Amino acid sequence: DTEVTQTPKHLVMGMTNKKSLKCEQHMGHRAMYWYKQKAKKPPELMFVYSYEKLSINESVPSRFSPECPNSSLLNLHLHALQPEDSALYLCASSLGQGTGELFFGEGSRLTVL
């Protein structure tokens, strides 16, 4: 199994809603990542978890709250988002933090109304 599975594939939410994006991998990887990608822009790193602990937060606003309940799961909790937060959110994993071979999911496309 070399897959990173993200759900939902599409999400539309209002600015007052609370929602979550989910990511799962069963490759035994110990590092997991959230990237944000806007149209015609490169994926931008948001968070990195290493061995279930948050190791990097790229100054992401607190309306995005990551959670790593176990080594296979990564969540991104969303609350009070703005329309400019609409983007493709990509989850990735790697064997450990320190190897550049990231395995990506297909992404969750988020629209904030």
Add this chain to the structure above:
Amino acid sequence: GEDVEQSLFLSVREGDSSVINCTYTDSSSTYLYWYKQEPGAGLQLLTYIFSNMDMKQDQRLTVLLNKKDKHLSLRIADTQTGDSAIYFCAESQGGSYIPTFGRGTSLIVHP
């Protein structure tokens, strides 16, 4: 400017070679990568090269690195319609080894 730059589009005829170019700014980059993203799919690592190498070949793919000019290229020989995708150049540095991506080059292969 951005740390990693690439042109946005490339159109080639099936059977020709494609060359996708990338420039980066950080001379301390340790690894340089090429990722591929097909429509509706996640990014997939195609190949990577250490900064102390000049060239790496893997079947139809050839990566050339000019460290002096901070220029990386990906050559795809005998390009097929299945190669149509967005190709992302990325670099990482010692310590974190987390890739920083360019905007991606959309490769269109036509018959």
